[in-house]
Every structure is written in C-alpha cells, then in structure tokens.
Amino acid sequence: MPTTDKTREILAAALKVFARYGFKKTTMEDVAAEAGMTKSNIYFYVAGKRELYEHAIRNALIQWRDSVAEAISEKEDAVEKFRVMASMSFEYLSHQQDLRSILIMDPGIFTLSHAEDRFYEINQGAMLLIKDILLQGISEGRFYEVDVEHTTEFLFSIYIMFLIKTYVKSEGSSTFRMYEEGTALILRGLCRKDT
Amino acid sequence: MPTTDKTREILAAALKVFARYGFKKTTMEDVAAEAGMTKSNIYFYVAGKRELYEHAIRNALIQWRDSVAEAISEKEDAVEKFRVMASMSFEYLSHQQDLRSILIMDPGIFTLSHAEDRFYEINQGAMLLIKDILLQGISEGRFYEVDVEHTTEFLFSIYIMFLIKTYVKSEGSSTFRMYEEGTALILRGLCRKDT
DNA sequence: TATTTGAACAATTGAGTTATTTGTTCAAAT
DNA sequence: ATTTGAACAAATAACTCAATTGTTCAAATA
Structure with a gap:
C-alpha cells in the first residue's frame, strides 16, 4: 500500500465519513462514495476496513505531531520551547473537528496504557519532542538534572490525561x-531559578 | 438501609464475591451463601444487586480515604503532609486485593470525568485533603500562592491517572x-525555596 | 501495465424466538 | 424484628434465519 495521491484522497474521505458515522456504522460503500469510486476499487489501495480506519487516524496524528515539532523548532530557548509545546500540542485538536469526533466515538485511541496504545510509535515520536527539550534545558543549566526518561513519561502521561x-x-x-496552572507549576519545578 | 452490623457483614461478603466473579457473573445467591443466609433475606438489608455492589465499593473507598486522612493528621509540616499523602494514598491499594480485582473488572470506578464519576462525593472528600495541605503551605509561606482550586483538581487528576x-x-x-519523580517535581514547583 | 468495475462469495450482524436463569417481591413462619 | 420458601417478572443465553456488508477476483477499460 504505497502512499500515493489516490491513497491520500481515500484516507481523507475515510476520515470524514468515519467521523460522521463511526467505525461500526460506516460501510465501505460510504467511503467509496465519498472518494468517488466503487468499493471494490478501495481494495486496490487498502487492505481492509479496519486497516483503512487505523491508517486514516495514523495519518491525522502524524500531521499533528509534525506541526507541533515545526512550531517548537522556531524557538531557541528551552523554556520557550516548553511553553510552545505545551500550548500548541494541547490546542491543536480544537481546530480538527473530524479527528475530535472520531476520538469521542473511539476513546481507546488515547489510552493511559502503553500495552493498549495502537499508535505507540507515533507517541514515541511525540515523547521525543519532550525529551529533547528536557535535555536541552538541563545541558544549558536552566533545568534541574531530573531523571529524563521518567520525567518525559510523566509529562506525556499528564498531556494525554x-x-x-x-x-x-x-x-x-x-x-x-x-x-x-499545571504547566506553570511543572515548569517552575523544572527551572533552577526565577528571573 | 441502616448501617447495622449485619449490613456490614453483607457488604464484606459482597465485596469478596464481586471481586471473584465480577458484577455480572455474581448472583445474589452467591452473596447470600458467602454471608450465610438466604438470598431473600439480603433484600431486608439492601435495595438490590446494583445498590449492593455500589455500596460495597463505596464502603471500601471511604475506609481508604479515612486512613489517608489519619496518616496526614499525624504530621505537622505541610511539606511532610504532602509527602505522606502522596505515598500513602498511592500505595494503599497494593494491600487491598479485593478492591483491586473489582477495579480491574470495572475500570469505570476511576474516571477522568467528573460527570461519569459514581463516587464523586467521596472523591470530593479526598480533594479536600489536598486543598487543606495547599492552603496550609501557602498560609505558612512555604508554598507559592497558586490558584488553589485549579491546582487541587490538577493534582487529584494526576493521582487518579x-x-x-x-x-x-x-x-x-x-x-x-x-x-x-513526578511528585518530587511538583513539590519543587510548589515550594518557595529549597532548604 | 496500471486501474477500475460488477458480480459472486463468505463472514458478520440484527431481529426474532424460546428456554433458562436470576433479580425481586411477599405472605407466612420463627 | 428477622428469616424463609415459593411465586413472579425481568434479564440472559442459545439458537435460528434473513439481510447486510466486507472481501475477492476475473473481466473490462484507460
């Protein structure tokens, strides 16, 4: 299943239809109609209904993560990066109506359990953003020398929550x-001194 | 339904049986047998199966909260109180096998949503423990003057998570x-200065 | 050759039925 | 004031059948 243009069209159509009807009530014909083709042709590009669903969500999540990463890269200061990451990654969803609808109908997409996380690799990437900021802040002497691995997981868990x-x-x-209030409290706990 | 001794016996029997079979698979006869009486007599003390289940859990949760409150009251210092609360309230469950089993079979008991919280009043009491420690720490000048309401909710949410x-x-x-690592980070964010 | 399609097939779902289990009530007994 | 056995009502489980829907594939098309 190569990520061709047609594939992207199908994924976009799928996200929209799944957002309206949910996974169970959506038929492959619904998706096909939205994408302007017959359902049998969908199978030329995707392996099945469940795969299509997960792929569409995966796509949306990756876009999310990447746009946060880009916003972070525009800042130099570790504290500024932390603030941008915190606000941007949290508010992003409020502009993504389709993904939000899917999330409500399928609460398992965000889970507090690693074992149940269907999008673990993507979230690993998100955690890397946190980790890099912590490492930068520590090496620049602005943050305390916290346990980076566990603090990263801690912060990511709060974010998911x-x-x-x-x-x-x-x-x-x-x-x-x-x-x-919470991010301010945590940032205060991270920083060595107030200026 | 007065909280008589017989009622407590029934609640204890119920907690044990519900922990073994779960709500659905447990019959009122199972509970009656464990309590040493006939199922029709159970109805002299409780209103129904669902009520019995919720009541048994409620009972266990209140004991939990009260034993944490007692441990806190043995400390004077706000920082010490915070530490005791954090460790005690978290580790308590590891000694309560029955409640733990029920929790796994019925994950909705702990929820991140106020609206879905069937034990809101009990958790309100637990949040009051946090709030009082924050207020004490602030009035004694040891904590920053944080937004007490929102910080309390923030800390409680992390705890539930x-x-x-x-x-x-x-x-x-x-x-x-x-x-x-997380509680240390947060406590550092709360405290005005390191000694 | 790379895509697309209609028709066929297989798997799942939903509605309806029945028998059984189980939650609940209550008059009578202790 | 408590406890019980018997009766009733509600929920559940097992099963059937028809309809829907996911999936495959040989043939058509570009």
Missing part, C-alpha cells in the same frame, strides 16, 4: 485553566 | 519511579 479530559470527556472550560 | 496506570492497566514497576 488532559486530552482525554478535554476532548473525549468534554469537561468544562475549567480544564484549560487547570492545564495552564 | 496513576491509580489507573498502576492498578487498572497494570503498567510495569516503572510507574512507581514515575510517580516518585
């Missing part, structure tokens, strides 16, 4: 205040 | 290291 609270469970707007 | 990761999802022992 907030995504679930905000976009899956749809808690009130107080979640945003909590997120700000 | 770790309970889920550790006891429901059964992640590896690295979760304990994460918890330690």
Whole structure:
C-alpha cells in the first residue's frame, strides 16, 4: 500500500465519513462514495476496513505531531520551547473537528496504557519532542538534572490525561485553566531559578 | 438501609464475591451463601444487586480515604503532609486485593470525568485533603500562592491517572519511579525555596 | 501495465424466538 | 424484628434465519 495521491484522497474521505458515522456504522460503500469510486476499487489501495480506519487516524496524528515539532523548532530557548509545546500540542485538536469526533466515538485511541496504545510509535515520536527539550534545558543549566526518561513519561502521561479530559470527556472550560496552572507549576519545578 | 452490623457483614461478603466473579457473573445467591443466609433475606438489608455492589465499593473507598486522612493528621509540616499523602494514598491499594480485582473488572470506578464519576462525593472528600495541605503551605509561606482550586483538581487528576496506570492497566514497576519523580517535581514547583 | 468495475462469495450482524436463569417481591413462619 | 420458601417478572443465553456488508477476483477499460 504505497502512499500515493489516490491513497491520500481515500484516507481523507475515510476520515470524514468515519467521523460522521463511526467505525461500526460506516460501510465501505460510504467511503467509496465519498472518494468517488466503487468499493471494490478501495481494495486496490487498502487492505481492509479496519486497516483503512487505523491508517486514516495514523495519518491525522502524524500531521499533528509534525506541526507541533515545526512550531517548537522556531524557538531557541528551552523554556520557550516548553511553553510552545505545551500550548500548541494541547490546542491543536480544537481546530480538527473530524479527528475530535472520531476520538469521542473511539476513546481507546488515547489510552493511559502503553500495552493498549495502537499508535505507540507515533507517541514515541511525540515523547521525543519532550525529551529533547528536557535535555536541552538541563545541558544549558536552566533545568534541574531530573531523571529524563521518567520525567518525559510523566509529562506525556499528564498531556494525554488532559486530552482525554478535554476532548473525549468534554469537561468544562475549567480544564484549560487547570492545564495552564499545571504547566506553570511543572515548569517552575523544572527551572533552577526565577528571573 | 441502616448501617447495622449485619449490613456490614453483607457488604464484606459482597465485596469478596464481586471481586471473584465480577458484577455480572455474581448472583445474589452467591452473596447470600458467602454471608450465610438466604438470598431473600439480603433484600431486608439492601435495595438490590446494583445498590449492593455500589455500596460495597463505596464502603471500601471511604475506609481508604479515612486512613489517608489519619496518616496526614499525624504530621505537622505541610511539606511532610504532602509527602505522606502522596505515598500513602498511592500505595494503599497494593494491600487491598479485593478492591483491586473489582477495579480491574470495572475500570469505570476511576474516571477522568467528573460527570461519569459514581463516587464523586467521596472523591470530593479526598480533594479536600489536598486543598487543606495547599492552603496550609501557602498560609505558612512555604508554598507559592497558586490558584488553589485549579491546582487541587490538577493534582487529584494526576493521582487518579496513576491509580489507573498502576492498578487498572497494570503498567510495569516503572510507574512507581514515575510517580516518585513526578511528585518530587511538583513539590519543587510548589515550594518557595529549597532548604 | 496500471486501474477500475460488477458480480459472486463468505463472514458478520440484527431481529426474532424460546428456554433458562436470576433479580425481586411477599405472605407466612420463627 | 428477622428469616424463609415459593411465586413472579425481568434479564440472559442459545439458537435460528434473513439481510447486510466486507472481501475477492476475473473481466473490462484507460
């Protein structure tokens, strides 16, 4: 299954239809109609319904991660990078209606368990963004010399937790205040001195 | 339904049987047999199967919260209280086999959503423990003047997240290291100066 | 050759039925 | 005030059957 243009069209169509009907209620004909072809032709590009679904989500998640990575790379300072990462990676979803709908219908996409994580490799990449910022901050003497591996996992877990609270469970707007207060608290715990 | 001795016996029997078979597979006759009476007599004390189940869990959760509260009250210092609360409330479950089994079979008991929380009042009490420690630490000038409400919710959410990761999802022992590293980081973010 | 299609096939699902189990009630007994 | 056995009602499990839908593939098309 090469990532050709046609494949991308199918993935986009699939994301839209899955967002509207959910995995179970979506038929391959729905996807085919949205993509402007017959359902049998879909099988020329993808292996099956479940694979199509996971592939469409995977695609969206990778775009998310990459746009955060790009935003981070525009900053020099480790503290600034941390702030951009925290806000950007959290708010990104509010602009992605389709992915959000899918998340609500399929809460298992975000899990607190590594074993259950269907998108582990992608999340590994996201954790690498955190880890690099920690390493930079430590080597520049701005952060305490924390246990980088465990702190990275800790921060990533909190991030996932907030995504679930905000976009899956749809808690009130107080979640945003909590997120700000929490990241400020943690950044204070990381930094050696206040300037 | 008065909380008489017989009621407590029934709740204890119920917790044990529900822990072994889960809610669905447990029959009222199983509970009755464990409690040494006939199933019709159970209805003299409890309103129904679902109520019995929730009541048994509620009971166990309240004991948990109260024993943490007692441990905290034995410390004077806000920082010490924080440390005791963090470790005690987290490790308590490792000694409660029945409650742990129930938690695994019924993951909805610990939720990241207030709306879905069947034990909200009990958790409100637990959050009050956090809040009081924050207030004490702030008034004594040891903690920064954080937003107490949001920080309390933030800390409690992290706590619930770790309970889920550790006891429901059964992640590896690295979760304990994460918890330690995380609480140390947060405590550093709370405290005005290192001594 | 690379794509696309319609028709056929196989697997899954949903509705409907029945028998059995189990939650709940209650009058009578202790 | 408690406890019980018998009866009833509700939920569940096992099964069937029809319809839907995922998947394959030989033939058509570009």
